[in-house]
């Protein structure tokens with residue numbers, strides 16, 4: 266590339282930074298000088314402008330009609346207005362940067378990739394679409410792509426805005442209505458695509474900023490791993506969480522065995538919880554006596570049944586319907602009380618007033634007694650006072666009844682106020698010495714049934730990553746948070762590890778959206794080299810016959826290997842291999858039982874992504890990637906969940922080794938065997 270071209274581009278890029286700095290200064294001034302109301306807006310603007318500092322401009326399109334469009338992380342306009350100096354990658358004018366090929370150039374003559382370090386242009390890479398040919402594999406900007414996918418990993422995911430591929434771009438820009446399911450094998454960019462889609466939707470549908478976007482990931486480690494991507498794309502307003510953390514105030518401190526996870530995850534639990542809540546309402550077949558101010562008021566079964574029916578008919582959740590039930594019962598009690606009062610007011614000769622003469626009129630003594638008891642009787646009423654209490658009196662009575670501890674206790678007995686915790690622990694019959702992750706959707710379901718609104722924020726769009734892991738109960742929990750059912754669901758059914766996870770997208774989604782979901786497949790693996798994917802072929806064929814593995818975008822020439830050891834020597838063998846490792850970040854993926862001894866042997870903290878050697882269970886490794894991966898005891902992983910071994914094997918961008926005690930699992934027999942003597 267001619268040096269002069271770089272100089273021209275450098276000049277242009279420098280001017281973009283001048284404009285960016287001016288905008289930043291202005292935003293900072295407004296933030297400093299503004300009132301509290303506008304402060305949040307300007308603070309967000311400062312953050313947005315700061316986020317685009319690295320790689321502000323990364324591309325240029327030259328069109329056949331002589332236009333030049335610089336593409337970058339946001340749009341910049343000249344001070345005085347006019348054509349944009351820089352077009353946001355999400356804007357329609359930038360789209361051809363991702364989709365134009367020699368076969369379908371879309372008016373583009375040249376696509377230029379601009380690589381910058383800090384504010385300096387360090388390289389240009391041009392594709393002439395009328396000359397180059399797009400390559401048989403349809404990859405866009407192959408050189409830049411390969412440089413990106415072979416780069417050493419840092420333990421944090423980065424955005425792929427400069428090298429997003431056409432099949433990925435289509436998903437990023439897909440309309441937001443309904444549920445979009447992105448199904449693809451390991452390393453096909455599902456996570457990356459989902460996050461870029463969030464940025465795209467927030468850009469094109471600003472109302473989502475107020476309605477909110479929720480991103481659900483499989484673990485806190487994973488959320489940490491992807492945590493920089495959206496801020497790097499200028500989006501700071503997205504809520505990220507795991508299913509276990511989605512209900513505030515619930516601390517997960519227990520791990521359930523697999524069969525319990527499976528049982529708790531089934532949709533039948535929703536019915537059981539609903540039945541449990543319903544059963545808390547008593548329907549006695551005998552009269553219930555309620556004491557109020559030393560009087561006994563009787564409630565007949567039919568009174569109670571009628572009140573319960575009325576309350577249920579409202580369709581309100583348990584705790585709200587309870588208020589309706591109470592009102593109905595208190596009405597009955599007030600009636601009884603009024604009847605009682607009419608019967609117990611005494612005349613001044615000590616006789617009880619019982620409603621007066623047969624013709625319904627009260628005598629003078631009766632009227633005096635009533636006045637003394639506080640009842641105002643209209644003596645001019647020709648019909649006489651058939652009802653002694655007016656509406657105000659009755660309302661007063663109802664209030665006194667409701668405020669009475671004895672009455673409340675009786676009402677609570679009949680229709681108790683419930684908490685989600687109480688409902689779930691009663692149903693599970695477990696001592697509540699802590700909750701497991703599988704309990705969280707149950708608590709949330711119970712909260713919905715009883716109408717407890719704590720922690721029930723809703724969102725305009727929900728993204729679910731590693732969505733194959735979600736149980737039916739977890740889906741119900743998510744759907745409650747997404748009334749619009751606008752969702753991006755990304756996952757791989759061949760990677761399902763949870764015993765309560767999905768084996769069919771249709772089965773998990775249909776109950777909630779019927780056929781309002783679309784499948785968007787991804788088929789190219791950008792992470793795992795061909796050699797490693799070939800090593801997973803037997804495993805994939807054994808457990809998912811007919812599922813094609815994703816096509817690797819590159820090969821490294823490095824064959825995965827296996828090495829045998831004994832159970833007694835497993836930990837030291839792994840530690841020795843780890844110590845000898847020098848190429849980039851190494852992940853050791855081992856079953857839970859080996860984590861502690863390995864952490865001691867390697868002097869490392871489990872699940873810490875920042876070190877050169879990262880120690881993880883297969884579950885924790887979900888969604889992550891490393892330069893090298895060493896799997897310890899694959900048979901144990903396979904035993905627990907065959908898909909977990911597939912997940913573990915597909916985490917490496919460069920090298921894979923397997924250490925097995927005893928015999929190697931049959932599905933790994935084809936791996937090149939490393940002689941134990943080769944180990945230090």
Ligand SMILES: Nc1ncnc2c1ncn2[C@@H]1O[C@H](COP(=O)(O)OP(=O)(O)OP(=O)(O)O)[C@@H](O)[C@H]1O
Pocket residue numbers: 410413414423424425428429430433449450451452453454455456457458757760791792887888889890915
């Ligand atoms: N277009 C692209 N340009 C550069 N890198 C890419 C591209 N697409 C994907 N990658 C890289 O490939 C790797 C895998 O992507 P990602 O983690 O999104 O895959 P995934 O489908 O979610 O994988 P898994 O199912 O195994 O978790 C990441 O490092 C990502 O940055």
